[in-house]
Amino acid sequence: MDTTQRTEQQRSADRRRRELLEAADRVVLREGPHASMNAIAAEAGITKPILYRHFGDKGGLYAALAQRHTDALLDSLRAALDAPAERRRRVEATLDTYLAAIEARPQVYRFLMHPAEGAPAPGDQGEQGFDVGKHSAPLLRRMGEELAQVIEERLDLGPAGQRLARVWGHGIVGMMHAAGDWWLGERPCSRAELVHGLADLLWGRLAVAGDRAGGPGF
Amino acid sequence: MDTTQRTEQQRSADRRRRELLEAADRVVLREGPHASMNAIAAEAGITKPILYRHFGDKGGLYAALAQRHTDALLDSLRAALDAPAERRRRVEATLDTYLAAIEARPQVYRFLMHPAEGAPAPGDQGEQGFDVGKHSAPLLRRMGEELAQVIEERLDLGPAGQRLARVWGHGIVGMMHAAGDWWLGERPCSRAELVHGLADLLWGRLAVAGDRAGGPGF
DNA sequence: ACCCGGTGTTACTTACGGTAACACCGAGTC
């Protein structure tokens, strides 16, 4: 098991794996998250068992596929978050980066948000509580944690700062996600307007807005 | 086809439908969203074709099931939103109501958020764009729209108020959802702390928080 | 006596995830 040989084999396997992932990517982009293993294998010019040898099961393949895209998106978001500008500009840039991404490739986005569709696993006994709470798309969790870390590093939030940063990280990511999802479906306004509206929300405009005439107030 | 007879038949059918829904509810609560149509039929003491006669397909059954729970949850939320108290208290009460609901019955919650698992429909040709944007759980959309309406009715947000209210409605709901999902999975703090943290976020504490020493600022 | 709509059944088809068993092939070894 000397290093060079192992590397040789691994490089071959890794190249193959990348090819398979690219084929899977094409199929998922074309047919959506319901793409069958047969279809993916056909696209790659091979048959099912090979896919299973490489990825274990459908969940494994989808996880590998999702991680590629998740990593790419997170890199973009980090860049926007780290840009040299004032706080509000950075928040807006990050929101806009996310929205631009899901706008540009909605299929990828949809796949990332619903990767757990298949794979109930035949021998499913156990875990009666069926992973409540962990069901969210890994992308959302990762984005939430990432943002939480940035917030905690840079903001002085007092003694309970760490907990608060995580609450905010996940909350802001969820806000971005849900608003983006709705916006993508209905296109009720321009991207810039959406970004501005969300930033206003985060900047506390909800708290200071005046009551409307005639109502009991909000 | 006189009215009384029709009503007679309909009432019988409706009662049956409710019974079936309750059986389905028990199974879904016990086995999660992967419950098979066979299992549901067995729980109801009948066989599959009857389910299909009543609900069309699995998606139909799940939609009917989801609507019951969604309606119930929305009623609670409306009550919290309409309570006579100042704005911040009401926001906190609404957040707390939602979190209490998902905490009390996580299985229901999980089911509501992922109702579209099955039903790719065999004759799936067409809709190549596969409903991007509409994939979200109907519950999230309904909550977003509902909140948007309340905001728009009660707050004076200037000329673009309507659009802004919808952006905020969906954004806030998404924030609540993602934070609640994360919280339910990790239980990093008490419910009250979470509520307080999210309300602080909505009240603009992000904007006014001080930079941490040593960093370039957020 | 006869039909008819509603409720129910059994038995089937189709599709898909996943697996077992076998075939080929190139590289290193005696």
Add this chain to the structure above:
DNA sequence: GACTCGGTGTTACCGTAAGTAACACCGGGT
């Protein structure tokens, strides 16, 4: 040169679950 060995590939199969005929029973109206 025959021989094993790991990797790549195949065909053929199993189990499960959605969805669909086709048939059976039963009560009431004509």
